[in-house]
Amino acid sequence: MHELSVAESVVEIIQQYVPRTDLNRVRCVRMKIGEFGGVVTDSLTFCFQAITAQTDLSKASLEIEHIPFAVRCQECGQESRPEFGTVVCEHCGALRTTVISGNELQVVDINLDDSLAEAT
């Protein structure tokens, strides 16, 4: 259950990039999460909502893009998406592969509601 501390880190990042007086304008926070990243997205969304409720960020929500696990083979050079739990190249069966995606845990951007910009 480290989703709570991940959610707290996301809030910290938002606070770092958005001035305090604009926090109530934050709507959609886009994230990239790799399927290999060990984060349960439902749980992350739940934690994020729980810690932002009744704060200036209460209208903010997470939009999560799932990034599939993928490797590049060091033998045949091709990319593949092996079965979860292995890194075996689907083309030649080699074990020597490099993970090229699936470990992401990233905040991509933050969308602000402009209609509130003048009011504050």
Next chain:
Amino acid sequence: MSVVTIQRKVLEKNDEVASVNRRYFAERKMFVINMVSSPGSGKTSILECTLEHLKSGLNIAVIEGDVQTDLDAQRVAKFGVPVAQIVTNGGCHLEAKLVNDALSSLQLSGTQLLVIENVGNLVCPANYDLGEAMKVVVASTTEGDDKPLKYPGMFHKASVLLVNKIDLVPYVNCSPDRLKKNALQINPTLKIFETSCTTKQGIPEWCDWLKSEVVKQLRA
């Protein structure tokens, strides 16, 4: 809508503190391992065997991470080595900052090997770099041989796998060979030892290897 572009790793702050820790360890030529496993796989037991085996030849210190209690730290303290206990109060993993705080409370002059025992959990600790040289994952035969398939993240990030409770193989439905094969599918470079804390099988091999890694670090 206006957009603030960020493109930042969520755990960047932890990674930064981990780099600070790593520099601290490097300056002191200290070899640091981060022991991870499910609850009860035998991290503390292996640590006890390791201390018994290596204590006279190496200067060792320990950081214990637990959700509650300092029971593991008490077990380790019996060996007369410096030990710090981190209680996470519900937190399911250690973070670099917690380790950094613990460093100041430890007597580390001359320490050559620092062992960090993480909170028993096969998922969350995988995401948090502590600044260690390597992660050592313990999987015991009583958990079954499918653990690497179910928790690939941890096995992928580890450098060493200790297949523990090997003495119990006759009583459990677990094939150590299948366990090792599953682990190698997710991480072909894993260094593997089969261990038992009751019969001490594999403990000398593991300790000799660990000692050689510590010596490598000292010479680096």
